[in-house]
Amino acid sequence: MGSSNVDTEAKAPRKVRFRDPQIEMAHGAGGKASRRLIEGLFVPLLFGSSPGPLGDAALVEIDGARVAITTDSFVVKPLTFPGGSIGELAVNGTVNDLAVAGALPEAIVVSYIIEAGLAAEALEAEVRAMARAAQRAGVKIVGGDTKVVEHGMADRMYVTTTGIGRVMEGVNVSPQSVRPGDQVLLSGPIGDHGVTILLARGELDLEADLASDTRSVLPLVEALARAVGPGIRWMRDPTRGGVATSLNELARDCGLGIILRDDKIPVRDTVRGACELLGLDPLHIANEGQFLAVVAANQADAGLAALTQAAGGEQAVIIGEVHEQPAGTVLVTTTYGGSRVVDMLVGDPLPRIC
């Protein structure tokens, strides 16, 4: 989900108050409850003096260098699943948060919270997975910490990764840069990660050949940046809360409307089927290897071409457009000519997805 400081710049239409009596699963799900917690508690009390947001990462100037920083905890259950594991997820997630903030990852630090009794080989497998993911993303893991809690005080292991990166020249992403007419690009099919986790838990009686999409999106972001650099207005990796939540946050933060074309949104049959069974919208399902980019209208085709020609970006597509109206809202138009409002995620239908 990235560091929450994106929210420090949110121009909330009204002051959010956090009045929930206790913390529930939904507060960690990335949707409405998360936003209430962040805007009602963290922003006023903690991030009040933040120097300025970069989207999924914060920007700090150190000795003249523009340093992006992002942190995330990972509590995914189970630890391993088709296509990945918690360690890989942690490294890729941090790399991606930096990438969509327009930063090149330079270093990662990792902290483990481990339940006493965890098999050493389970830890070793994750350490190896992290090392491999870091190597693939071209980033170094430079330090870490380990805490152990009593058996029963954690669920095997939790991983927190923090990444720092160097801001790319010529890339300045911000909700405030978004203009009517801008096009919404998506790097590939959605929902694979969330549904894979669900299936891995055996919660659905469904056989499916599906794997998490966890990967570094850095090569795709770099391809896009090389092609249309300053034409990129905004980027985000739609993890918890999915594409719908990311775009709702954007719509709210830029005060414009985002209109998606239902027939353009790539969703695998398995994901669609699982969502129908569960009564969920694929637009709300978490992704771990896709990203959204809003690109200036006259550069959108060039941006799309750059993505589709890059390895892993073959299924990239333009899924929608920014409009003046309906302000602050995400609409999906169907091929039958109808349209529906897509809201942020409410509740936590798929807990501990990352």
Add this chain to the structure above:
Amino acid sequence: MGSSNVDTEAKAPRKVRFRDPQIEMAHGAGGKASRRLIEGLFVPLLFGSSPGPLGDAALVEIDGARVAITTDSFVVKPLTFPGGSIGELAVNGTVNDLAVAGALPEAIVVSYIIEAGLAAEALEAEVRAMARAAQRAGVKIVGGDTKVVEHGMADRMYVTTTGIGRVMEGVNVSPQSVRPGDQVLLSGPIGDHGVTILLARGELDLEADLASDTRSVLPLVEALARAVGPGIRWMRDPTRGGVATSLNELARDCGLGIILRDDKIPVRDTVRGACELLGLDPLHIANEGQFLAVVAANQADAGLAALTQAAGGEQAVIIGEVHEQPAGTVLVTTTYGGSRVVDMLVGDPLPRIC
């Protein structure tokens, strides 16, 4: 405890192998088992390509700027205790890891792992404590993340803080800089934090007017740096594993002997009493607001004067000296003329102290 990359430079006399079958509490205690885990698993698999250590923080160069980074998870139990709480501990611990690496803290990010059902006011209290601690230390909290796990899958809340800082001019700390004759300075009495936590848990039937020493040591480090800058060879905040473990790591890493004078080591009566009851050495008890500095012989008195004249450094003292022999060992000499070897912490007599 700081990021583990201090260990990446450790010139281990022999290759450490991690063969423990499962993770135990001791692997998070900062002593021998932790070191085995770090050197036998994390260093070879994860930190192999680390650019170079800075002690409690790693050093990364970004656009010509020297950036220090450190991460730590906090799982202290109970969440609040006399003198502090988990949030304050997290911020101070991160500030201190940067400070003793010779870096000025510039920004902190925080990630919470919260057990569903936690009272919102408990979270709010910690958020406020973090904001206050950050303000006192002059550092900004710029971003964060929140994950929620089911009731029973965490112990109320865990906090992971990561800090980045700017390396101070003229301060270059490293075990390799330490020379025979150098003096070992300590900023104040030891063991307050560990014993406070123990008493807060009610595990000792002892009434005591004692509080955690958690605080930012940055002002003291800055005072020392202003006075003797390049004369500072090495610094460390002796948290998990205490002074004994920190100095054993130094002795091993620099290949020299460290001889402490028992009568010079400041320990409050309450701490000494509790340690006697438990059969523990105060040198093994965690501190959260003290630091050790090895200073060149001819600048040690000036360094000590700078510390004792600074607010909060009044009880600073020279506790020992570096010698050629016994190489790689920490000795304590008593007023009766005897001496004893003080080893690293073994096991985890005081779990979840930070």
